[in-house]
Amino acid sequence: MAEITLVDAVNQALAYAMRENENVVLLGEDVGVNGGVFRATNGLQESFGEERVLDTPLSETLIGGVAIGMAAQGLIPVAEIQFMGFAYPTIDQLLNHAARIRNRTRGRLTCPMVLRAPFGGGIGAPEHHCESTEALFAHIPGLRVVIPSSPERAYGLLLAAIRNPDPVVFLEPKRIYRLVKQRVPDDGEALPLDVCFVLRPGDDVSIVSWGAMIHDVVAAADQLALRGISAEIIDVATLKPLDVKTILESVNKTGRCVIVHEAALSGGWGAEIAARVAELGLMSLLAPVKRVTGYDTIMPLFRLEHLYMPSIDRITKAVNAVMEFA
Amino acid sequence: MAEITLVDAVNQALAYAMRENENVVLLGEDVGVNGGVFRATNGLQESFGEERVLDTPLSETLIGGVAIGMAAQGLIPVAEIQFMGFAYPTIDQLLNHAARIRNRTRGRLTCPMVLRAPFGGGIGAPEHHCESTEALFAHIPGLRVVIPSSPERAYGLLLAAIRNPDPVVFLEPKRIYRLVKQRVPDDGEALPLDVCFVLRPGDDVSIVSWGAMIHDVVAAADQLALRGISAEIIDVATLKPLDVKTILESVNKTGRCVIVHEAALSGGWGAEIAARVAELGLMSLLAPVKRVTGYDTIMPLFRLEHLYMPSIDRITKAVNAVMEFA
Amino acid sequence: MVERYVRPDGEIVAQFDVRFSRFIEPGGKVVCTPLPPWADDSGVLIPIYRTMLQTRAFDAAALKLQRTGRLGTYASPLGQEAIGAGVASAMREEDLLVPSYREFSAQLWRGVTMTELLLYWGGDERGSDYRVPRQDFPACIPVASHCCHATGAAYAFKIRRQPRVAVCFLGDGATSKGDFYESLNAAGAWHVPVVFVVCNNHWAISVPLGRQTAARTLAQKAIAAGVASEQVDGNDMIAVRAAAEFAIENARSGEGPRLIEALTYRLGDHTTADDASRYRDASEVNAARARDPVSRLHDYLTGTEAMLSAADEETMSAEIEQEVNDAIEQYLATPPQPASAMFDHLFSELPQSMLDQRASAEGEQDHG
């Protein structure tokens, strides 16, 4: 079995889901013959036809909205937004309709849709192409927000998202679309939603992160290990609903918590995690909960991007700070 | 001097700003002859003419977007969105343009606009009319988010927002639009943005809140006082940028912190405050930081609204819990 | 300065007409023929007329409930009853209604009960759990956002080869919204079976049509999307139904989407939270009353063809009154849902991590 990239794993999961269930349809800008600007839907129109792999007009509100109409009719639309910076017009549809149609009709109508979008910086793309605004989606009641950190995780979580009977926002860390390769058996095995994964066990500090940053966290943990600091790494994976239990168990053990995300600090999803730890894990904390994040500034154009995004150096410094706290 | 309501104070501030600066223009749905659905712009079209008080077509994306074009030309648009549930289409314009035009042009173009919208539940309005989604706006770098809790505060903060050379989202707690009356001298005195107000000093617990909930917090504090618990009440007022200092000073003194907001728990702005306290005030905490908030559910239609919104009872219970924590 | 240059006109590369139709004028007189084949069929017309009367009776009752504090903010359909009833009567059961918040006559025709409508406007989610029609969308509050849903559902009909049509109602103000336009444009590009019905009542709360758009008609909005359209007298049920029948059957047979602009007038306040006297003249409203759709159909039915007797109408009114009273009674007798209801339909299954929130809500209600 060949090793595949994260974006290939997305493609593989989409193909599996489409074979498995004829109700699954893909839609978005350039998802058809072009296979998506990142090639996540490569070859799928050829395999499944133009009706099931639909190029939409250039209209993001529409993409979010028609998916709801399709889903209410029992289709399972998997909609692609080309870059997260263009996904904001869908918030209206997600918040006012997708996330609540089940509730407001007492279960009569449902919305089994997935909204996929690449997010995050670090690829030298133009402005509006590099932000991490997952917190905007994760705050919305009734939505699930899922972010994979590896090919394996992408395959299993995306299958789970598609099979889930409720709306899921699935954000793909495009910086690592082609960074690592893994063997990912095309066996249709989904991963559980609603749980955080302990990626590496450790004793001294819990580092909580998701998406592309996981790779920098692992690199930081490797450096820390050389200096005798044992970091437990938690890949949040499903941001909402948040599996607080796994995080708390880890912090109870290590007594220290560092949260790492690319998104701006204030109101980032790290705030929620820190707040939960502060409420439910306070007594096990040996040091303050630290967040290593983007600044509360506009993500700069790509010449300065590397200074905005949390670096391995910033992560290790934060860990040192909590280790040395007394 | 007559006492006026919060919505009257908004009107008074708008009128003052329009007299003071001919660049100030108002726009929105029904803001003209109708004076806004809550009458916040009552009489202003009569006083200042149709060009400065502009009824827009029914298009919220447009309202957010044209304000940017106006502001880049040196006007000071104060745009009204009729209910916060209809403000989501403006997020695209606020995030991708309003909040960053100064930065991306290195100060060449600026965006001195204000986006006003009523928010919150408790008035028996239809669905989509009652949510509190301030966190969606507060997460956006480059935006200020301001919420008044009284007529006085509304007048002074709105004037400050209008005079501020950068974009401000000004959210008005409609449940208390007409709840209390105060004397509010029409003297053009603005209140500072970027600071939290200590509304009532206390020793045992810091209760941090904003908007309409402040009134329930005060009621709760009154009850607690009868039982000998002295609560310090902080009216956050400017959610972003957050004046962490004032909050930390309070928590350093009291050792306990309860945050109260109507918005859903997860990813609400209370998470950011709790995270800051957990990072910077950990060592002074005698008990976990508690949040009393709406649930992570859809705000129910109005028959059940009262069970969704934090009640005085839930607030006092949370305070009791942190007081009894050991 | 040179003499003013006049550019050559350029070649005409596309041409468009907007057409208007009306069959029955106020007073019930026929002004256009041939009438549709069902226009002398009381078996077709009386049930529609009945739905219009039901709607009017329901409206009066709802306004009274609201004024006495037993209903929330409520949007009256007064004066617009012909559009919903006419269009819905041209739909099949298996078609899909995607209504805005004022389409009571369409909803009642399709089987939504008055009790359900009262529950919804009375702040209870159960009001949108229609026993029939199970697949219809609930009333949409964020104006025009539901247009996308209609196009999306129609796309599902198309690729499943179902001979079904989605029918979406919206107002004149709603046509200013981008999602309306995006939905119409996609419907055109995808050639899906959806019909948009614009109820042009000339006001969007306080904003008159002339401030909403420079377009002379709302039918012409469809030209931008390459979608066929027409304008009808929305207070003439016969014209409405004829246009709807044409549009719906066209769509069903694969001819693509269509837009109908139905001219009408909002006789009441925008909602019970509104006071229309602040922004429009009584004279305009009075003039509009003369074009009332219910009396127009009444006059037609009781006119030359004599399809409806006074006695029949009296019986019908009595039945409707009883229906309304029963609905009110049932509505008022419906106990509120428990606090846990907030959690019951949030997801297909409540995540473990939210069990404590549900418990807290239940606890508060018990001890509250």
Add this chain to the structure above:
Amino acid sequence: MVERYVRPDGEIVAQFDVRFSRFIEPGGKVVCTPLPPWADDSGVLIPIYRTMLQTRAFDAAALKLQRTGRLGTYASPLGQEAIGAGVASAMREEDLLVPSYREFSAQLWRGVTMTELLLYWGGDERGSDYRVPRQDFPACIPVASHCCHATGAAYAFKIRRQPRVAVCFLGDGATSKGDFYESLNAAGAWHVPVVFVVCNNHWAISVPLGRQTAARTLAQKAIAAGVASEQVDGNDMIAVRAAAEFAIENARSGEGPRLIEALTYRLGDHTTADDASRYRDASEVNAARARDPVSRLHDYLTGTEAMLSAADEETMSAEIEQEVNDAIEQYLATPPQPASAMFDHLFSELPQSMLDQRASAEGEQDHG
């Protein structure tokens, strides 16, 4: 079943034409007269032609920089140079350009420098801090979102009684977006001086126009908003400039907004991140090359009127080459901004509460 009923046609209540104009066909031949008065004025035409050549030379250089890793993702204007140059040359200095990301020829005409353009596409905010024109908007990336800004700025011109016009460029794909429609509709309702120029290059990345909309022309999109519009051959600079002049001066004199659809073709890939061979035939591209706007104007200028000699053109090309080389040099020599630059223009004044964030960013850069 009854015999198929044919509804009466209905009365025509509105009619619309879409007109197309072209003056010069490929090869430089005049196909329509009278030509605009400036069509034989080399003082007008040569500077425009020069800007088109500049744009093309800049484009070639930028593509080379990108391929060698010295520029970010970049969007080539190849084949569309006549539109920006033609329209911008009809604007006054005090008018306002609100461009999309492909309007280099318009920006160069108005004084944006090649160095600034390179800086922007090279990932440096200083590229949007134009020395001139100070008020023009920077390139807009989220498609169509800038249409609102143009309408808003035009509103400011109107209420300040400034005889200025906002000119907004967008693509064919962008016309599918709701914000385009909302902006056009409001411009019509408010009667403000804004001109929308739709560069219809027939592709939105991989999506051909026929999948974008069922509308036969994009000019007809304006009918929905009650706004006047027309279609021109966008590869014929004379036709573009004539239409732009008319629209802009109309708007300036209070006649309201107008939309111009300029037909052109994207000869290159969508951006350097795109591979157009995946979705379109080389034959289509080759056919489009024959309609190239630069050679068409060249042929016209060197034709019967002989407004441009080979020697003049050679000098011009040499100057432009020098200009491009200077710009590249200046661009490559520009050191990056310090980390603190992220904070410098976030607000007019950085809030106290963010000083620690700035310090941290500066600290990291120092020790990083």
